[in-house]
Amino acid sequence: MTKVGVVGGGIAGLTAAIALAKRGYDVTLIHAGIKKTNSYLAQAGIALSILKGDSPKAHVLDTIKAGRYLNDEEVVWNVIGKASEAYTFLMRLGLEFEDNEIEGGHSFPRVFTIKNETGKHMTNILYVRAKELGVNFVQGIAEALAVRDKRAYGVFLEGELMKFDATILASGGYTALFKYTAGSELNLGTLIGDAIMKGAPARDLEFVQFHPTGFMGKDGVKLVSEAVRGAGAKLITEDGERFVNELEPRDVVARAIYRQLQSGKKVFLDATGIEDFKGRFPQIYAFLKKEGVDPEKDPIPVFPIAHYSIGGVSVDLWYRTEIEGLYAIGEAASNGFHGANRLASNSLLECIVSGLEVVRTICRDRPRIRKLPELHYFARDAGDIEFLKDVLWRYAGIVRDGKGLRDGLRRLENIEVDERIRKLAEGILKNALSREESRGTHFRQDYPYMRKEFERPLFWS
Numbered sequence: 001m002t003k004v005g006v007v008g009g010g011i012a013g014l015t016a017a018i019a020l021a022k023r024g025y026d027v028t029l030i031h032a033g034i035k036k037t038n039s040y041l042a043q044a045g046i047a048l049s050i051l052k053g054d055s056p057k058a059h060v061l062d063t064i065k066a067g068r069y070l071n072d073e074e075v076v077w078n079v080i081g082k083a084s085e086a087y088t089f090l091m092r093l094g095l096e097f098e099d100n101e102i103e104g105g106h107s108f109p110r111v112f113t114i115k116n117e118t119g120k121h122m123t124n125i126l127y128v129r130a131k132e133l134g135v136n137f138v139q140g141i142a143e144a145l146a147v148r149d150k151r152a153y154g155v156f157l158e159g160e161l162m163k164f165d166a167t168i169l170a171s172g173g174y175t176a177l178f179k180y181t182a183g184s185e186l187n188l189g190t191l192i193g194d195a196i197m198k199g200a201p202a203r204d205l206e207f208v209q210f211h212p213t214g215f216m217g218k219d220g221v222k223l224v225s226e227a228v229r230g231a232g233a234k235l236i237t238e239d240g241e242r243f244v245n246e247l248e249p250r251d252v253v254a255r256a257i258y259r260q261l262q263s264g265k266k267v268f269l270d271a272t273g274i275e276d277f278k279g280r281f282p283q284i285y286a287f288l289k290k291e292g293v294d295p296e297k298d299p300i301p302v303f304p305i306a307h308y309s310i311g312g313v314s315v316d317l318w319y320r321t322e323i324e325g326l327y328a329i330g331e332a333a334s335n336g337f338h339g340a341n342r343l344a345s346n347s348l349l350e351c352i353v354s355g356l357e358v359v360r361t362i363c364r365d366r367p368r369i370r371k372l373p374e375l376h377y378f379a380r381d382a383g384d385i386e387f388l389k390d391v392l393w394r395y396a397g398i399v400r401d402g403k404g405l406r407d408g409l410r411r412l413e414n415i416e417v418d419e420r421i422r423k424l425a426e427g428i429l430k431n432a433l434s435r436e437e438s439r440g441t442h443f444r445q446d447y448p449y450m451r452k453e454f455e456r457p458l459f460w461s
């Protein structure tokens with residue numbers, strides 16, 4: 001029986017595991033805790049253009065507009081065209097959505113949501129189904145990909161080889177490489193760096209989406225959803241002055257807040273005008289109250305945080321990487337779906353579609369290991385990650401420029417860190433340096449405009 005290994009227990013990995021198990025594959029899913037994924041934290045929902053009055057074309061146009069025309073059109077059509085299949089897949093699992101909302105950049109209320117905790121409900125139901133289907137769950141960190149001569153043979157876990165005919169990288173993105181993020185601390189992109197070093201190029205690494213309204217709590221950063229601004233909350237400085245239209249795209253709002261903070265001012269989200277905040281946003285209300293902020297009475301202190309990595313291991317339309325037998329899906333992968341900026345709630349759609357699609361690809365490719373070559377494993381320590389996070393936040397953060405990016409690269413040379421993480425960080429800085437323009441999430445103050453000659457993806461190997 002063909003053995004497939006899935007690395008990562010988020011929505012992409014769980015979806016692929018279910019689809020594989022249904023087709024009779026022997027599936028092992030290696031995860032570091034299902035609740036420790038970004039999928040589990042997803043709040044708003046999943047964008048599906050399947051309602052009356054909506055159309056895939058409208059969704060495609062919204063996606064390309066948000067992506068600032070860097071999207072791969074064929075990929076966009078392919079993913080969005082499979083919304084109906086994704087919806088049916090979720091319905092068959094018994095998932096029930098509560099509502100459809102509109103989010104920034106969407107021309108239609110096509111975001112399917114459950115109590116602002118969509119990711120939690122989706123993850124739970126996928127996990128239960130995968131268990132029922134006999135997926136073998138192994139808790140732990142896959143330390144390295146087992147690759148020789150651009151052929152994947154599985155992964156190393158606790159120094160031992162776990163042999164797979166096909167390996168699916170579903171290990172999420174690399175937002176945890178930036179100092180502030182509300183996402184999982186585990187999303188360092190180590191295996192993305194590993195894949196790059198072993199022969200699978202990455203792409204679009206310079207595009208990191210920053211969410212405007214993070215909140216620094218006692219036990220880490222939390223997210224105050226965009227929906228709060230949508231409901232009428234205003235952004236103000238400590239002097240009570242408004243400085244931006246709150247409904248502008250995320251990158252515009254994030255930069256406006258960043259500039260206020262750089263000038264030494266504090267920034268607050270004033271939600272006191274929202275009627276029944278507690279009833280409308282119960283989870284946000286609960287965590288803020290716990291932190292001593294009553295959003296019905298007090299302005300909420302906020303700052304921008306790293307939220308989503310658009311770049312990842314470069315895959316084709318069918319989620320194959322350049323390494324034979326190695327596939328990548330979800331946030332770990334990149335094939336031009338998001339362009340230079342992700343349209344809100346498109347990532348959960350991508351997770352389901354890529355998870356289902358990659359299984360069809362594996363069925364067609366029929367990867368099979370006949371003879372195992374000698375494979376070497378080297379134990380590595382992550383190293384001084386905190387210093388690296390500081391460097392990326394400072395030099396490859398919300399506002400960039402050539403001098404800063406070159407400084408960042410120089411500093412990177414002296415950080416003692418896992419070589420694979422260094423390779424990935426170098427790719428982020430170098431791609432950002434090469435992209436001498438501003439587009440979507442990538443803002444260069446020395447090149448503040450979009451330039452036609454950069455309307456193409458940048459690869460990193």
Ligand SMILES: Cc1cc2nc3c(=O)[nH]c(=O)nc-3n(C[C@H](O)[C@H](O)[C@H](O)COP(=O)(O)OP(=O)(O)OC[C@H]3O[C@@H](n4cnc5c(N)ncnc54)[C@H](O)[C@@H]3O)c2cc1C
Nearest residue numbers: 008010011012039042043044045142172330331345347348
């Ligand atoms: C706070 C927050 C809110 C969001 N809200 C939305 C939303 O409303 N709608 C939307 O579309 N998107 C949203 N997103 C983005 C979305 O949640 C993610 O893009 C998506 O869930 C990624 O899913 P994934 O399966 O690719 O990876 P993840 O969910 O990140 O799961 C992958 C997991 O793999 C594990 N892992 C990593 N390396 C290894 C290893 N070597 N071995 C074993 N395990 C490993 C880690 O635990 C990692 O978290 C949000 C993100 C955040 C942080």
